[in-house]
Amino acid sequence: MKVAVLRFPGTNCEFDTQYAFEKLGHSTELVWHEDETLPENIDLVVVPGGFSYGDYLRSGSIARFSPVMKAVTSYANEGGKVLGICNGFQILTEAGLLPGALKRNNNLHFISKHQKLCVINNDNAFLNKCETGEVLNIPIAHADGNFYIDDAGLKNLEAKGQILLRYSDEDGKPVVVNGSVTSIAGVCNEAKNVFGLMPHPERALEALLGSEDGLRMLKGFDD
Amino acid sequence: MTAIVNVFLKEGVLDPQGKAAHHALDSLNFAGVEDVRIGKQIIIKLEEEDKAKAYTEVKEMCETLLANTVIEDYSIEIN
Numbered sequence: 169m170k171v172a173v174l175r176f177p178g179t180n181c182e183f184d185t186q187y188a189f190e191k192l193g194h195s196t197e198l199v200w201h202e203d204e205t206l207p208e209n210i211d212l213v214v215v216p217g218g219f220s221y222g223d224y225l226r227s228g229s230i231a232r233f234s235p236v237m238k239a240v241t242s243y244a245n246e247g248g249k250v251l252g253i254c255n256g257f258q259i260l261t262e263a264g265l266l267p268g269a270l271k272r273n274n275n276l277h278f279i280s281k282h283q284k285l286c287v288i289n290n291d292n293a294f295l296n297k298c299e300t301g302e303v304l305n306i307p308i309a310h311a312d313g314n315f316y317i318d319d320a321g322l323k324n325l326e327a328k329g330q331i332l333l334r335y336s337d338e339d340g341k342p343v344v345v346n347g348s349v350t351s352i353a354g355v356c357n358e359a360k361n362v363f364g365l366m367p368h369p370e371r372a373l374e375a376l377l378g379s380e381d382g383l384r385m386l387k388g389f390d391d
Numbered sequence: 392m393t394a395i396v397n398v399f400l401k402e403g404v405l406d407p408q409g410k411a412a413h414h415a416l417d418s419l420n421f422a423g424v425e426d427v428r429i430g431k432q433i434i435i436k437l438e439e440e441d442k443a444k445a446y447t448e449v450k451e452m453c454e455t456l457l458a459n460t461v462i463e464d465y466s467i468e469i470n
Contacts, residue, residue, distance in 0.1 A: 225456070229456065229459065269459050271400070271407075316462050347407065
């Protein structure tokens with residue numbers, strides 16, 4: 169598999185993301201935000217974490233107008249798979265490729281810690297190597313991770329199986345971490361080819377460093 | 392002309408910064424504060440001299456970039 173990893177001014181998780189996919193046996197290529205096209209024959213685009221454009225105005229609001237995002241939008245609209253992690257998730261919601269928006273955490277703090285997540289839906293190209301109801305241990309690190317969607321939007325996400333992950337305790341019961349609507353940590357689009365989550369699976373690759381659950385999550389894209 | 396754009400979280404969308412400031416005002420014994428909301432103000436200097444055209448242009452800017460209408464409302468004042 170060939171993975172394109174985007175890079176904006178302020179991105180800082182691109183090398184970890186490359187490392188993760190290379191560890192899984194895939195080839196990766198960094199793509200600069202000014203590029204107007206994506207590399208040929210790619211199987212996945214990853215919009216990695218960081219602080220694109222210093223999070224000015226709103227997190228992800230400026231990056232989403234980068235030339236490369238036009239190519240990503242076309243790629244996604246043709247059914248190509250796109251994964252946004254943390255700032256990448258914010259960029260994809262700002263771009264309208266994913267529903268909802270990410271606001272400032274309710275406690276106004278930057279939250280950086282290992283967090284349990286409950287898999288809500290595995291019937292998709294991302295979490296198919298995980299079990300529904302399974303609890304994963306993945307680091308989070310964000311100030312603007314408070315997922316918001318209105319009631320009608322939430323019902324729609326639930327009905328269409330678009331909620332991927334919720335912040336939970338070790339038994340899978342939802343917990344309030346940042347104020348997200350129903351503790352949502354990750355969602356996908358209706359066509360289930362665009363995925364976004366605030367937690368960082370690329371930081372959970374070694375049991376020695378706390379968790380290797382991230383490997384299994386990212387392995388979902390293997391097929 | 393100058394456009395003054397105010398962007399605030401929509402009614403019903405919890406404003407954590409406003410809530411924290413409200414709490415701080417209460418702690419400082421400022422009585423009778425019912426609600427505090429924190430937004431941002433964006434001041435734009437424009438070449439356009441027609442007020443209506445300036446308004447239309449700034450509205451487009453708000454819808455495209457300056458506000459995220461999923462969570463935010465905006466108001467525009469043209470001077």
